Every structure is written in C-alpha cells, then in structure tokens.
Amino acid sequence: MSQAKAAFIKIPTGPDGFQTYPTDPARRLADSDISIEPCVPSDAEKIAEGLYLAFPESWWDQKEPPALRPPQPIRIQRMATRLLPSLTHPHMKWIKAVLTHTHETIGIAGWMAPSNHPSVHNIFRRSAAEHYGWRERMGWSEAAVEEMWRHTDDEEWSVRFARDDETRRDVMGGERHWGGEEVVGVGYGAGGSDGAGDAVVFGECAVGEGCVFALWVCARGGV
Template sequence: MISQSKTFIEVPVIEGARTTKPVDETKRLAASEIKISIADETDAYRLAEGIYACFTQESIDKMEPPHLQPPMPTRLYLMARRIQPTLSQPHMHWIKATHLPTNTIIGAAAWASPSLPVHNIFRKSAFTFYNWKNNLNLTDADIDALYANVDDEVWSGTHAKNDEIRKEVVPEPHWYLASLITWPERYGDMDTA
C-alpha cells in the first residue's frame, strides 16, 4: 500500500507582505456542500459584490478614485451592469462555486477560452469590441454612465496594458483567467503582521 502523506513547501514571506493563514481543517467545507456550475446573467450582482469584497480598498481606490465613488449600492449596480454582458459572451466562461446549504455564491472564476480575442472583458472598449453596445441598445452616454465611477485611464489603461503583455508573452491562443474571487469569509484571516 502506498503511503499518502502531505508534503508542504515553504515559501519565503517578504516582511510586511500580506499572506493568508492555512485553512483550519475543521472549517473546511465538504465537497457535498459546494456545487460548481456555469454562472449566468442573474449572477451579475453577486459577482459584483464579490469583486468589492475580495479586492483591497487600496486597489479599488486606484481604479475608482474616492472622489468618483457614489454610494456602494450604486457602485454595485454599475459593476453588475458591466459584468452582465460578459456572462453571455461566447467563449467567456464564468464558473461559480455555490454553497448549497445557503444557496450563496462563495467563489467564481472568469475564464476566457482560446477562441476569445485578447481584449479584456472589463475594458470600457469591450462594449464596442464585443458588440454589446448594439446588442443591448446602449448609447455612448449609457456606456459612459456605466464607467462614471472609474478613472478610465487607469481602469481600461491597466487592462489594455495587460492585454499587450498577454499578446507578447503568450502569442498563441490560450486560456486566460480574467478574474478569480473567493469571498473573504471563506478563506483564512489576512495576516497583516
């Protein structure tokens, strides 16, 4: 019989860097408590909540400067509206993890298949590039309103720069993880020491 033992690797931690604590095995969810499935447009608002819950305030403030931030319900609405067309975009796959006892999405991954052109779904220009503007009967003013709370130079500029890096580093068609989120209450506390 083969011995099954856990071997852990040690990764050096940079002083002051954020790290997650190891999972407390007593709190680990059973596989029977989680359902992995394809997300759809009805999940857009929950995915927007996940983005705000999972990214640091510092990183959000770079994209959404505080002076442009409306109240959180409006920000969630705008993010959900920006996510919604990505959920039905061919070759874009949002996979969700649902906690069955509460019927709540607790994690998600947005995968761009090799067939999807290299143009990040979060860029403002994606509304034109993927023809969502016409499909949703949106005007330029409508799209501007969806991005009114972001610094578009930073928001779309960062995604455009990353698209250029992707094209350079991986020129052949490839899978791309556009977003990966796990709600904070489902992973270890942040070690800020």
C-alpha cells in the same frame, strides 16, 4: 482522510499585490456541502459584489478614486451592468460555488477561453463593449456607457489593462490560451450557526476545451 496543513510560502507580490494565508484543513467545508455550477446573467450583481470584497480598499482607491465614488449600491449596480454581457459571451466561462443546503453563492470565478483567439481584450476595459459588440447587443447609448463608468479612473481601468493585454499578446505570440488577465476569483461570507471562522473551499469544474480548473472560495461557518 484528513489533509496536512499547507506550509506558508511567501510569494513576492509587488507594491500593489497582497497574499492570503493557508487555511487549517479542519476548518474547510466538506466537498458534499458545495456544488459547482455555471453562472447565469442574474449572477452579475453577485459577481460585482464579490469583486469589491476580493480586493483591498487600497486597490480600489486607484481604480475608483474616493472623491468620484457614488454610494456602494450604485457602484455595484454599475459594475454589474458592465459585466452583464460577459455572462452570455460564448468564450467567457463563469462558474460559481454554491452551498448545497441553502443554494447561497459563496464564490465565483471566470476565465476567457482559448476559443476567443485571436482576440486579446480584457473584459474589464471600457472598450470591451465595442470590441465584443456588447454595446449594440445590449442597446446601450453613449450616455448609458458614460454613466456606468462615471466614477472610475480611465488610466487604471482601461489604459493599464490595455498594456497588460499587449504584454500577453507579445508573450503568447499568437498561441491559443486561457485568458490570464480575465481570471477572477471572489469569495463571500456564508453564514453559519456555529460561528466558525473563515474556511477555504476547493472545487473543480470542467469549463470546456478539455481543461479542468480549480476554484478556491472563502466561506464562513458550516465547517
């Protein structure tokens, strides 16, 4: 049964936010074209790549000032290195959407599970390596940690996320919850022979704690 086109609802986003538009259902990939799978450590670079695609350049200008940036492959490599231990962290749930006929990853999302309670510490903060014991587990030296953060703005990456963590801690009042600040949804272009435009893919994945989350990812072609 075909789906009706979703109505556009304007949502206030604030000065740093942005909003995407509904996609025509006729341009969506079929459910049978997509599989939802857990991520593995080798997906770290793909996650990093997707994060740079998921947010506008104006957002990244704050997090990683242009004057400090190395070439893009190095930015991706450093981000992937920082994220790598989160892919084996027992309370962090990463999932990916994969094209069934090519095994190409076209979207990734992640959440910090309620089992992480009482810890409230965003994985994107520099201090996460110490907080979760990742630096010791990965064998990172202080010089290695400095290198992977060299081109970033500490105020935007660490101080701002720390304030968000404090707000979440106050709002939740000690209640177990899925970590909203760690929610990540990134989409990639997936090549298609018909040259079709962007499509929105919808999938569901049970990620533990008796919860089911929706995953929306962007794909190109094959609709």
